[in-house]
Amino acid sequence: MTDIFAKPELDRRTLLRRAAAVGLLATPAVGMLSACVGGGSDDSDSEQATGTKSADNPLGIDPKAGVEIVIFNGGLGTAYATDVDTPLFNKKWPDAKVTYSATEQISTVIQPRINAGNPPDMINNSGSNLMDFGAIVKAGQAADLTDLFAAPSLDIPGKTVAETLVPGAVEQGSYDGKPFAMNYSYTVFGLWYNKALFAKNNWTVPTTWAEFTALCDKIKAAGITPFGYAGANASYYMVRALLTSAGKIGTEQVLKDIDNLKEGAWQNDAIKQAAQAWGEIGNKYINKTFLGLKHTEVQLQQNQDKVAFYPCGSWLENEQAKDTPPGFEYAIAAYPSVTAADKLPAPAINAAAGEIYFAAAKGKNPAGGKEYLRTMLSKEAALGFTKLTKSLTVVAGASDGVTISPGLTSANDAVTKAGKDIFMGYLFDTWYKKLDDESRGAVNDLMFKGGDAQKFCDRMEKASQAVAKDSSVTKFTRS
Template sequence: MTDIFTKSELDRRTLLRRAAAVGLLATPAVSMLSACVGGSDEGTQDQATGTKSADNPLGIDPKAGVEIVIFNGGLGTKYATDVDTPLFNKKWPEAKVTYSQTEEISTQIQPRINAGNPPDMINNSGSKLMDFGAIVKAGQAADLTDLFAAPSLDIAGKTVAETLVPGAVEQGTYDGKPFAVNYAYTVFGLWYNAALFKKNNWTPPATWAEFTALCDKIKAAGITPFGYAGANASYYMVRALLTSAGKIGTEQVLKDIDNLKEGAWTNDAVKQAAEAWAGIGKNYINKTFLGLRHTEVQLQQNQDKVAFYPCGSWLENEQAKDTPSGFEYAIAPYPSVTASDKLPATAINAAAGEIYFAAAKGKNPQGGKEYLRTMLSKEAALEFTKLTKSLTVVAGASDGVTISPGLTSANDAVAKAGKDVFMGYLFDTWYKKLDDESRAAANDLMFKDYDAAKFCERMEKASQAVAKDSAITKFTRS
């Protein structure tokens, strides 16, 4: 392991500066709210408040309890129980933090939001995350303007916003106001065991021809060349496919998809990416993976039964307990699909993500914001990285720290990509119906029919159905 944070910091800042330039200018197309999220004020509970001061900039009640719910996935939950909550109680010892975790956020939390009794701070993530665009439009997410304007807990002379990498606030902004903290900084690509590759003299591919040739060698060695879990992680495949489309035709391809532009899903870049990946599904994937969950396929990779796995940089931490000694996580960018791709083979998808928000109608929304302010302290961010092997949006929080092989590899990949790091797409958090359809369509493409044209036409139809549905609030990206 090597210390690479200092030399990569400029690259990380450059990346999120470019993410900020995306300009998430969300504009409501209609006034109707999603039927699944209650928007009325009936039954709103009394909310805890306190007196604002230099030491209490958000005006919380120092004795009021705070309820938080954390998604238990790739990042685990120890950062909340072992770091954030103790830090919060160090400053507010009389404020009891009630903690719970779940793998199904929408199942557990959506009914409480609808009933007007939500937790104060929620980590909205996972395969069953809630439709956050609908939550914002229903007035259920608290405006975080005061949080970002508040002073940092441990970086003197700076507001919370001023301690974050450029673009961090903008990525949680809707209709010109911030409603979410996108906390984790994630790098996406093809994950593999560097030790296995060294042993077999395999080199990660830069072109699609190299990719398929290597898959042939891996298959001949008795190892499944590529795999992902169809049961609950098909969105990993959606990101892989659309990252390839973005490399073929630039990020504008993905912006058009986000903006529901007619023909966005049937353009040549998406067609070429879908056709290339369909070939991987037809020839190099284990068909039983369609019914498996993510941890089951990831365990097979830890056992060197699967070579390449498409995922984000949370993978190393998620598999920590099952990763055998000598297994060395590493990441490779998705290889170029054509010789005329507009972005180079080194181009990579990385961005701030993992939504955390305060519930506007909770018992203690200001307490929820104060908990987020704790998370955005330098101390909390550093400990988060140590525990999860994932970076945060707190600028420089991990400088000078020696990190794991996987995260070192991810940072090196970002550094090599330079200006060719792109944020990706946003429709998956804006339009749940379209996200659900993309997951199902990706599974069919990779496990069943291998039909790129059918995939593109299916997604185009779904996209335009959303575009024409006046009950769905629209957002735009420039």
């Protein structure tokens, strides 16, 4: 049988920035997912471990049944699972053995097990080899997490799990109105720089485009590349930068229209203005050799103070921990306002929940998988995750008042400054692989090859409408 989970590879950071649309609706263009996809029979449900529900056991797990978890081994590492979450789980359920494994090849390892009807109980779906989660949901392979989010928090008295999370966290993992994913890591996106380098040179972080280009001139005169990203495997960092600017110019509706494949969406003036502004940065202030470099190579140059500004998400500090020299202080700035008429203010930022974790509906112990997720969503576990990964979680206030690292502190400050002007961004990159690929090539041409804004918009509009008219592509809508 054809493997419906097979798909082109996405970079692992895609999941760190992935956030499902609120009230996500999937409208298949063709018949989806045959009944035999995922393998296994309905008889497996009767063999699943269950227990008696009670106030102390709201999900009704079998206290003695084992729980198998698989964690993606990437930028976040795996210590949070082995050193924080599993000990906390076993503190409450000492007779439930947790079987743990980690892999960089989630789809390669997990997909055959799903197809065979023998999946792990809890899975961290991430990485360049991630599985198509929309297909997993439609095949009935992901457990409905409604009862998890309605269950009491493990360590925040008087609140359900859902009530302890940042706004939108449950909805971001929902499909057809039901939650199937826990998007755990809360990622802040923007311009990253070395605060110590800026202080040494008396450089002020810009809030307007005029200030941005003026500072780039100063940085260039000092012999430092003002702005850079890796064209070989991280061009979507630049796509996000450009579209974040477009969202600030014209509001998030501009990005929703793109996600919904609306005709003319890529020709919106906000996108043209953003592409024009960023294209000039590429023409004047980027090192053209970066087109052939990978993300770690450019990030290392920033650690060596050879690159001033780098567009990325808040996983950057942890990812570069081994290469960051003493005295280097990661800090993040919101992308500067492109025009004086931007509809969102300068502090507005793009931040979203990402990094999918889910319980397998057809595993041996789906209730145990959900209970493991409840453990992760405790305040104690969330704080432990943040300390180990230097990444925020969707557990609201879990790291308040705790000084962990310069970059995390800066990201927290950026969220506070943005206030109500935090927007989720776009989703087409995880919905439509062909459109994502085209955006990466188009932005590289714009930034490295002297491309112009109109050509960028024309190219993306053509690609978008090709997807819209392709009946073989499952369409998603966003409100």
